[in-house]
Amino acid sequence: MRVPSAPAPARRTVLACGIAAALLAGASAASADPRPAGHHAGSLVLIGGALKESNTQVYGEIIKRAGGPKARIGVITAASVPESQDPHAGDPARCSNSACNGAYYADLFKRHGAADAQWIPLDIDHVANADSDSVVAQVESMSGFFFGGGDQYRYVTTLLRGEEHTDSKVLAAIRAKLARGAVVSGSSAGAQIASGPDMVSGGESYEGLRDGSAPGYFDDPARLGYLPRGGFGFLRSGLIDTHTGAYGREGRALRLASDTGHDRVYALEENTALVVDRPGTRYEHMTVLGPNGVAVLDLRGAGAHESAGAWSLRRARYSYLTDEDQYDAHTWTPRVHPDKQRLTPTATNPVPANNDVFHSVANPDGTPYSLRTTARALAATRAQNSATATTFETGPRFTVTLTKARGFAAFTADGAGAGTLVSLRIDITAK
Numbered sequence: 513m514r515v516p517s518a519p520a521p522a523r524r525t526v527l528a529c530g531i532a533a534a535l536l537a538g539a540s541a542a543s544a545d546p547r548p549a550g551h552h553a554g555s556l557v558l559i560g561g562a563l564k565e566s567n568t569q570v571y572g573e574i575i576k577r578a579g580g581p582k583a584r585i586g587v588i589t590a591a592s593v594p595e596s597q598d599p600h601a602g603d604p605a606r607c608s609n610s611a612c613n614g615a616y617y618a619d620l621f622k623r624h625g626a627a628d629a630q631w632i633p634l635d636i637d638h639v640a641n642a643d644s645d646s647v648v649a650q651v652e653s654m655s656g657f658f659f660g661g662g663d664q665y666r667y668v669t670t671l672l673r674g675e676e677h678t679d680s681k682v683l684a685a686i687r688a689k690l691a692r693g694a695v696v697s698g699s700s701a702g703a704q705i706a707s708g709p710d711m712v713s714g715g716e717s718y719e720g721l722r723d724g725s726a727p728g729y730f731d732d733p734a735r736l737g738y739l740p741r742g743g744f745g746f747l748r749s750g751l752i753d754t755h756t757g758a759y760g761r762e763g764r765a766l767r768l769a770s771d772t773g774h775d776r777v778y779a780l781e782e783n784t785a786l787v788v789d790r791p792g793t794r795y796e797h798m799t800v801l802g803p804n805g806v807a808v809l810d811l812r813g814a815g816a817h818e819s820a821g822a823w824s825l826r827r828a829r830y831s832y833l834t835d836e837d838q839y840d841a842h843t844w845t846p847r848v849h850p851d852k853q854r855l856t857p858t859a860t861n862p863v864p865a866n867n868d869v870f871h872s873v874a875n876p877d878g879t880p881y882s883l884r885t886t887a888r889a890l891a892a893t894r895a896q897n898s899a900t901a902t903t904f905e906t907g908p909r910f911t912v913t914l915t916k917a918r919g920f921a922a923f924t925a926d927g928a929g930a931g932t933l934v935s936l937r938i939d940i941t942a943k
Contacts, residue, residue, distance in 0.1 A: 554690040556746055556788040560780030560804070561661060561700035561755045569801055570785045571624040577695035578626070578656025585621045585629040586654035586686075589614040590670040591662030591701040594637035610635035613660055621658070630654070634670055634682065642671050642680035651685045656695040659702030664743060665713060665729050667705040677741045687744070690791075696746060700754050703780060708748035710772040713737040717763030717870035718905045721823060721940065725771045736764050738772065747791050749841040750776030756807060757781045757881040760871030763903075763910070765809055766825060766940065770816045776844075779807035781881075784835075796841040805834040807884075810844070810935070822908050822942035830914070832884060832933040834925070848923050848932050855922040855930050859893040866901035869912045875904040883912065890914050891922035891930035908942035915939070 557574050575583045589610045595601040598609035614631030621629035632650060634641050641647045651657075659667070671683040679687060690696050698706060705711070713729045715736030725736040751772075753765045756779035765777045780786055784802030789795070800806050810829035817824050833839060836849040866886045871878045879885070883901065890899040898915040917937040922930045 553790045553793060554692065554694045554696065556690075556706060556791050557695060557697035557785050558703035558706055558747070558752065558778075558780060558788065559697070559699040559785045559802075560703065560782050560806075562758070562782035563699045564783050565620060567783055567802065568624065570783075571621065573785065573787060573801055574656060574658065574695060574697045575621065575624060575626050578654075581625065581627060582655070583621075583626040583628075584653060584655045585618070585626050586632045586651055586657045587614045587617045587621070587629055587660065588632045588634055588657060588702075589617065589660040589662070590634040590636065591660060591664060591666045591705070592635065593662070594635040596637050613662075617658060617660055632682070636666055636670055639670055642682045645681070648681050648685045651682055651689070654689070654694070657686055657689070657697065659696075659698030659705060661700030661702055664701035664704045664711065665739075667701065668739065668743065671744070675741075683744065687746075690746065697785075703786075704752055704754050705743040706746040707743040707752045708745045709742040710738045710740060710751060710768065710774065711742040712751070712753060712764070712768055713739055715764050715768075716873060717760050717767075718872060718903050718910070720764035720767045721903075721910050721942075722905075722908065724823065725768045736768060738768055747778070747788060749792075749796055750774065750778050750808075752778050752780065754780045755782055757804065757884050758871075760869070760878075760880070760882055762807065762809070762830070762883050763870045763912075763940070766811070766828060766938075767823070769809065769811050770814065770825060775810065775812045777807075777809040777811075779809060781805055781807070794842045798839040798841060800833045800835060800837050800839075802835060805832050805837075805884075805932075807832050808839065808846070809938075812844075823940075824942060825938075825940045828938045828940075830883075830887065830933070830936045830938045832887065834932045837932055846934055848934070849925075852923040852925050852932060853927065855891060855924045857892055857894040857922075860895050861893060862895050863889045863893060863899040868904040869901035869910075870903060872904035878904065887914055887933055887936055888922075888930040890916065891933055891936070910940055910942050913937075913939040913941070 592610040592613045595609045600606035618629040716734045719734040720736035730737045751774050781804035784804040786806045787799045789797045808831045814828040838847040868875050868878045871882050886901045901912045903910040915937040919935040921934045923932040925931050
């Protein structure tokens with residue numbers, strides 16, 4: 513079976529923090545559960561895409577939250593093309609459609625220890641199943657759910673109804689299960705669809721910065737689009753973007769948030785999860801799990817400007833949280849894991865030049881995680897307090913300036929390089 517790690521067309525599907533004293537809280541504070549006893553709400557496990565079969569940490573977390581050895585996982589892959597559109601539907605080694613991918617994930621969850629995992633038979637060829645009483649009964653028998661990748665707009669057309677985006681019966685049942693304590697997880701488009709209003713529907717960073725965003729779903733993969741009514745609304749405390757570092761989506765995320773009036777973006781990286789406890793409540797609390805991280809983009813103090821047709825953004829903040837770091841959404845406070853130490857910069861060399869800060873698709877020699885690489889290099893050096901990086905494209909060329917402003921802190925897990933970064937100032941200008 514073909515591994516459906518990225519079934520969507522390449523780069524098409526998507527789409528801060530407190531002061532240093534709060535970051536240095538001890539082990540008891542970092543691991544404390546902020547929820548009141550008896551408060552029953554479920555949890556989300558949102559992965560930035562490309563979830564590897566071997567990621568026992570993330571699969572194990574989903575299964576644990578669904579009941580451990582008693583876990584029953586409902587797999588929903590309606591973001592994939594249906595069998596009718598897959599030229600390889602009859603070939604188990606090459607297929608990549610909703611049924612094929614559903615069977616793949618169901619088998620994978622069983623191999624990771626779930627008692628049962630079943631494909632929920634939904635896709636754009638079987639929209640009526642979203643209001644089927646028998647499918648609702650199947651959903652009711654599950655203790656957790658996993659939404660696969662693809663194109664999140666297919667989830668909208670399959671599980672939501674009409675211009676008002678009302679729930680189908682199946683989505684209403686999943687929402688009720690979440691409220692009663694179930695876990696809802698998803699990767700790539702399956703994480704993106706958890707978004708509230710203004711869910712990103714596509715676009716690239718450079719074109720987004722140059723042209724701005726527009727409501728809708730567009731055939732042009734470079735055009736920054738969004739759906740004003742959003743996705744399923746499971747997570748509303750910030751916008752969500754996925755594959756962020758790998759595809760250089762920080763630029764489009766900042767532009768979309770600024771255009772639509774959002775103060776925060778959760779930018780999820782590949783093979784890494786943002787675990788959200790008590791989503792939608794004042795006790796909403798997050799933990800990062802995995803080998804990469806989650807960037808939190810904070811626009812509370814930011815201001816956007818247009819001059820001679822060129823867009824700029826000032827005073828945004830970029831934080832990058834890594835494995836086992838936590839985040840309190842209500843207070844905007846990160847809590848770095850106590851095993852990580854505050855980084856004292858010792859390097860004396862300048863930050864290397866970066867002329868492709870958002871990993872342009874037009875650059876055959878581009879490097880993923882470009883912005884993150886520059887940010888970490890700045891954190892590790894004492895030679896400078898700010899660094900600039902530019903877009904590969906010109907006309908205009910955008911310059912990103914990263915600054916160790918007041919409140920910035922960096923942490924290390926290995927005693928050497930920078931890992932977690934908190935509240936690095938980010939400015940974007942055009943020439």
